[in-house]
Amino acid sequence: MTRRHVTALARGTFRETVRDRVFYLVAVFGFVMLASTTVLSPLTIGAQGKIVSDVGLAAMVVLGLLVVVFVGSGMVRKELDKGTITTILAKPVGRREYLLGKFLGLNLTMAAMLAVMGVMFLLMLLMSPGAFSLRFLVAFYLTFLELSVVTAVVVFFSTCVSPVLAAVFTLGVFVAGHLSQSIRDFGSLQEGVVTQAASTLVYYALPNLEVFNVRGAVVHGDPVTIAHVALATLYGVCWASLLLLLSGAVFSRRELRG
Amino acid sequence: MSRQLLVEKMSPVVVDAAMAPGAGSLGGPTADDRAAAEPALRVADLTKSFRSGFARRRLRGIEGVSFTVGRGEVYALLGHNGAGKTTTIGCLLDLVRPERGEVTLLGRDHRDRASRARVGYLPERPYFFDYLTGRELLEFYADLLDVPRRERTDRIDRVLRQVDMLPDAGRRLNKYSKGMLQRLGLAQALLGDPELLILDEPMSGLDPLGRREVRSLLQELKRQGTTIVLSSHIVPDVEELADAVGILRDGRLVLNQRLDSQTGACTYLVRAAAPAKAVLAAGLPGWALPVGTAEDSAGSDTPPTLLATDAEKLRELLDACHRAGLPVRTVEAQRSGLEDLFMRTHAQRTVV
Known part of the structure; x- marks a missing residue:
């Protein structure tokens, strides 16, 4: 692993995606979403700030997810079709370096996008009396971690299946990842051993993305402990690393024929 | 066309002439010396098949491909589309x-x-x-x-200058034409001061x-001692450059031959600076006028192109022109034969 190679790949990916118009469209969309909350908020009495922050945080996750899934799913395939990947790997660059660089570049794009949306979000909250709080930074951070795990998922799928399947699978993992806690709880209430075992298996096979969801708690002023944030960080890093190792193993064996 | 160019051998041949002895010299050579x-x-017995479709049917990619390219040589891999050129190159670079x-x-x-x-x-x-942008x-x-x-x-400026892209380096790549992308592709290939260049269809x-x-750039690189392996399905593109050729057909290297063994295998085209009638009346050897030339040129003002299939015949023809008082305008040497060779190996397809 050479740091210079990984940095170059990450920077290249970041520049390319940030300059891609898709990114701007989604950013504009985010702005429109946040702006629309100002239209919605007069309809609520007394809960103006909560509505704005609820909708805003949800929009950030959805838009971040869209960028990660749609840019990430075609990553390997698109570059393979275009021949770019072969010019990179014909240089003394390892395939794992390539994947890590791509992951970091995509992650950086997503982080930049969250940052832009976060600033817009906080500025909007300043306009609603009493809604502004720096506790939202915790929600931003955990959303970033959640989407980093999703980025690792999409990188993994992009190494082994077509872009459409990679997008569908990743969205599937995102939805199931938010339900995995419920699936386990549901299983533990069941009588059958098989159902219980199956629900436990699903729980451990998928990242539990609810761990990162403190958005509701932050909006409603419920406490979020430092211990929770630390554990969630560890959990996210472990999942992302595991998925990247797995992607590396799959990608190293892959034939790269345009 | 000279017949001696046509090689009948249809099995893979390893060109060993370029191989340097691997034996160590006194003083214990280091790994780098070796x-x-x-x-x-050096490619030995390269075989690759692909599986395709739901039933994972096996498709042959390439089979038993062997060849060696010496330092500073230009090796051309020729073959139709789908003959296995890109697969071979993919294998060389560990992509396949x-x-x-x-x-x-x-x-x-x-x-x-x-x-x-x-x-x-x-x-x-x-x-x-x-x-x-190109520079980025x-x-x-x-x-x-x-x-x-x-x-x-400095290095980037140098390669941009080499491929004549310096003025356009600040533009984004989606504004580039196909040819400009190809030249930028060459620039990135040259960036690492390569000892070995592998080019897949560089002229397409x-x-x-x-x-x-591109041809003159490759010639320049060859002069500087860069080893070049290039693939093409267009014979004249590689003819002037290549020291050796390998012809792939259906994934097999059906011919592997050095071109310098064909020294003297040039065809010379001679054009006289005289009207057609004077040329035809000069009493030149019959072989210098390809069949049908006399009839075609009889009524025209353009003098016919005279043909000498080797250096000896060229001398004879020039002597004859001199004796007949025919001024010669141009003599053009063409290393032909490769096209013949290519067509010949592919003509076998119908027989097989």
Whole structure:
């Protein structure tokens, strides 16, 4: 692993995606979403700030997810079709370096996008009396971690299946990842051993993305402990690393024929 | 066309003439010395098949491909589309994993990442990031090649100048034409000061002027001692450059031959500066006028092109012209025969 190679790949990916118009469209969309909350908020009495922050945080996750899934799913395939990947790997660059660089570049794009949306979000909250709080930074951070795990998922799928399947699978993992806690709880209430075992298996096979969801708690002023944030960080890093190792193993064996 | 050019041998042949002796000399050669003494590229018994479709049907990619390219040589891989050129090149660079066979790049196993440090590669259809500028793209590749930062700008300027892209380096790649992308592709291949250049169809997508520029650039690189392996399905593109050719057909190397063994195998086209009638009346040897020429040129003012199939015949023809008082305007040498060879190996297809 050479740091210079990984940095170059990450920077290249970041520049390319940030300059891609898709990114701007989604950013504009985010702005429109946040702006629309100002239209919605007069309809609520007394809960103006909560509505704005609820909708805003949800929009950030959805838009971040869209960028990660749609840019990430075609990553390997698109570059393979275009021949770019072969010019990179014909240089003394390892395939794992390539994947890590791509992951970091995509992650950086997503982080930049969250940052832009976060600033817009906080500025909007300043306009609603009493809604502004720096506790939202915790929600931003955990959303970033959640989407980093999703980025690792999409990188993994992009190494082994077509872009459409990679997008569908990743969205599937995102939805199931938010339900995995419920699936386990549901299983533990069941009588059958098989159902219980199956629900436990699903729980451990998928990242539990609810761990990162403190958005509701932050909006409603419920406490979020430092211990929770630390554990969630560890959990996210472990999942992302595991998925990247797995992607590396799959990608190293892959034939790269345009 | 001279018949001696046509080689009947239809089985894979390894060109060994270029192989340097691997024996160690006194004083104990280092690993680098040994690598330097090795040929630039050695391919032995490369075999690869692909599985396709739901039933995973086996499709043959290439089979038993062997050839060696000595340092400073130009080797052309010829073949129709689908003959296995790109698969062979993919195997050389460890992009495609062969089932059998060995590849040594500049003395190192091709699976060793370091073997690619001094190898430049241009894929068949080079497209890059759309939103980077030409210079940014080359900076990106320079980092991947570990070009020292101090040298980076100079090196990039140099390769941009080599491919005549310096004025356009600030534009984004999605504004480039196909030919410009091809030239930028060459620039990235040259960026690492390669000892070995592997070019997949380097002339495809270029207009005639672009082809000529690329050809002269490759000639220049050859003069500087760069080893070049290039694939093409257009024979005249490689004819002037190549020292040796390998012809692939249906995944097999059906011919592997050095072209310098054909020294003297030039065809000379002679044009006289005299009216057609005077040329026809000059009493030149019959073989100098291809069949039908006399009838075609009889009524025209343009003098017919006279043909000498080797150097001896050229001398004879020039003597004859001199004796007849015919002024000669041009003599053009054409290393023909490769096209013949190519057509001949492919003509066998109908027989098989």
